[in-house]
Amino acid sequence: MAGGYSHVFKRPGYEWDVGLHYVGQLHLASSELGRLLADITDGQLTWAPMDDVYDRIRIGGQSYDFGAGRERFRRTLQQSFPAESQAIDKYLYRVESSVRASRLFFAEKALPPLLTLLAGALLRAPFLRRARVTTAQMLASLTRNRELIGVLTGQWGDYGLPPAQSSFAIHATIVDHYLEGASYPVGGASRLAAALVPTIERAGGRLLLNADVKQIVVEGRRAVGVELADGRVVRAATIVSGIGVANTFSRLLPADVAERYHLPEKLRAVEPSLAHVNLYVGLRHTDQELGLSSTNLWIHPTADHDRNLAAYLADPTGPLPYVYISFPSAKDPTFAERYPGRATLQLIAPARYDWFRPWQDEPWKHRGESYEALKQTFVDRLLKVLYEQVPSVRGRVDHAELSTPLSTRHFAGYSQGEPYGLAHTPARFEQRFLRPRTPIRNLYLTGQDIAVCGIAGALVSGALTASSLLGRNLLK
Numbered sequence: 001m002a003g004g005y006s007h008v009f010k011r012p013g014y015e016w017d018v019g020l021h022y023v024g025q026l027h028l029a030s031s032e033l034g035r036l037l038a039d040i041t042d043g044q045l046t047w048a049p050m051d052d053v054y055d056r057i058r059i060g061g062q063s064y065d066f067g068a069g070r071e072r073f074r075r076t077l078q079q080s081f082p083a084e085s086q087a088i089d090k091y092l093y094r095v096e097s098s099v100r101a102s103r104l105f106f107a108e109k110a111l112p113p114l115l116t117l118l119a120g121a122l123l124r125a126p127f128l129r130r131a132r133v134t135t136a137q138m139l140a141s142l143t144r145n146r147e148l149i150g151v152l153t154g155q156w157g158d159y160g161l162p163p164a165q166s167s168f169a170i171h172a173t174i175v176d177h178y179l180e181g182a183s184y185p186v187g188g189a190s191r192l193a194a195a196l197v198p199t200i201e202r203a204g205g206r207l208l209l210n211a212d213v214k215q216i217v218v219e220g221r222r223a224v225g226v227e228l229a230d231g232r233v234v235r236a237a238t239i240v241s242g243i244g245v246a247n248t249f250s251r252l253l254p255a256d257v258a259e260r261y262h263l264p265e266k267l268r269a270v271e272p273s274l275a276h277v278n279l280y281v282g283l284r285h286t287d288q289e290l291g292l293s294s295t296n297l298w299i300h301p302t303a304d305h306d307r308n309l310a311a312y313l314a315d316p317t318g319p320l321p322y323v324y325i326s327f328p329s330a331k332d333p334t335f336a337e338r339y340p341g342r343a344t345l346q347l348i349a350p351a352r353y354d355w356f357r358p359w360q361d362e363p364w365k366h367r368g369e370s371y372e373a374l375k376q377t378f379v380d381r382l383l384k385v386l387y388e389q390v391p392s393v394r395g396r397v398d399h400a401e402l403s404t405p406l407s408t409r410h411f412a413g414y415s416q417g418e419p420y421g422l423a424h425t426p427a428r429f430e431q432r433f434l435r436p437r438t439p440i441r442n443l444y445l446t447g448q449d450i451a452v453c454g455i456a457g458a459l460v461s462g463a464l465t466a467s468s469l470l471g472r473n474l475l476k
Helices: 032-040 070-080 082-108 113-131 135-140 146-152 168-178 190-202 245-252 255-260 263-267 305-314 369-389 405-412 426-430 454-470
Strands: 007-011 014-018 047-049 053-059 062-067 183-185 213-219 222-228 233-235 239-241 275-283 296-300 323-326 343-351 397-403 443-445
Touching (some): 007 275, 070 082, 113 426, 135 168, 245 263, 275 369, 275 405
Parallel strands (some): 053 296, 239 443
Antiparallel strands (some): 007 014, 047 183, 053 062, 222 233, 275 343
16 A cells, blocks of 8 residues: 555454554644545544644653644743744744645646646745755754754654655655644544445445556556456556555566656656564553553654664664654544453564565565564564653563564565655655656556655545546645
C-alpha cells in the first residue's frame, strides 16, 4: 500500500495498527482533509481525539511537550526558551506560509498539460522557494540555539530524514498537520478499509485480494490493462497505480516501455526513504493500570539529529538516533472492550536496509537463526529504552515481536523497505514527473510519492489523481 502503509498486525489477544503510529487530523470535523475523508467513507469512520499533549520530545534528560493549539504550542516553547520568543514566532509563520503555498503546488499537479505549460511555473514557485531549503538551513536562519532546533525537529522520524537532509516543505507540512492536535480512528486501522469498501463497491468497484500484478499491459503508447501473477489479464480504460513510483516504473512496466519514456533516468533523480524496525509490545494489563496515556514519546540522545543518525548508520551498535514510542491501545476507546485486560505499545527506530539484505531472498518466517539473532539485538535495545522511559511496564511484557525492513518489503512491496516511499529531500519536490499523469496514455499514479508521506498524503494524492482524471478540482 504505497499511500499510507496501513494494515492490522494481530497476535492472540493483541492488535497493533501498522502505519497508523502517527495518524492524526486537524480538527477532523471541519478541516479539508476531514471533509474529504468523510466523503470517501460516507461518514462511517469516527475519530477519537488524543491527549492535549500529542507528542513529547525527550532529549537527553529534558522533556518538551507539543500541545494542541497553535498558541499553546507557541507559549509552551517560549516558556522553555524565553530568549527565543521572536525566533519561535518567525518559525510558526514560515511553517504556515509553506503550507499555504503548498496548496497551489499540489493543485498544479492535477492540471491538464496545456494549463501546466501556461501557468505551472507560477503556481509552483512560492512553494519551491521553501522546498529547496533544508529544514536545518531554514532553522539556522532563525536561531543559533541548537537545543531549540533539536526540539523543533524532534518529530523528524515522521518523515524519515533528519534536518540537514529533509526539505523544509515536508517538515512544515507535518508540523502544521498536528498544530491543532491529533486524532485516532475508533476501532483502529481495520476501520479505514472497512469504511472504504462500501463506497468503492457502491460506485461499481471491485476489490481483489491476493491478486498480485505481474505487469502493466501496454499496447503501442497506451496502457490497456494489467496482467496478474496467475496469467489472467484484466483490461481497463484507465490504469491507476498506487504501489509507488519506483515500483510502477521499474517493476510493472515492460523494460522497453520504461526506456522509451526515459523513466529509469527520472528515477535516478530520487532515492528511497530510510527504513525502520518496529517492535510490537503486548501487555497483560490495562492502560489505566499501567498509567499509560495516548501521548507519543520521541526519545533522542542529543539535539544534533544529523550527527546522531550518521553515527548510528556507521555503527549500528551505537546509540539509537531516535526511538518513537506509541500507545495504540490508549488511543482507541474501543480497545479495552475488544481486548479486555490488555494493552499495546509500539516502538520504532530507524534502520538501514543493507543490514538485513543477506536474508532478503529467504521466505518470511523462515529466515534462519542468524536473522533471528540480529532481530533479538534490536528487541533487547528497544525494550531497554522502553523500561527507561516507561518504567511502569518493566516486568509486565507478555509479547514482543520485531518487524524489520524485510517485513515492510514483504507486506508493502517496497524493495528497500522504505515505508515513506521516496525520500523527502529538496530534490524530490523539483521532480515534474511526480504527478498523477504519466507519459503513457491511460496510466496514472497515486499514493504518497506524488504528494507527501503518510495516510493524509495518500488521501490528498487520491483526490489529485481523481481530479486529473475527471478534469475538475475535487479538493475545492
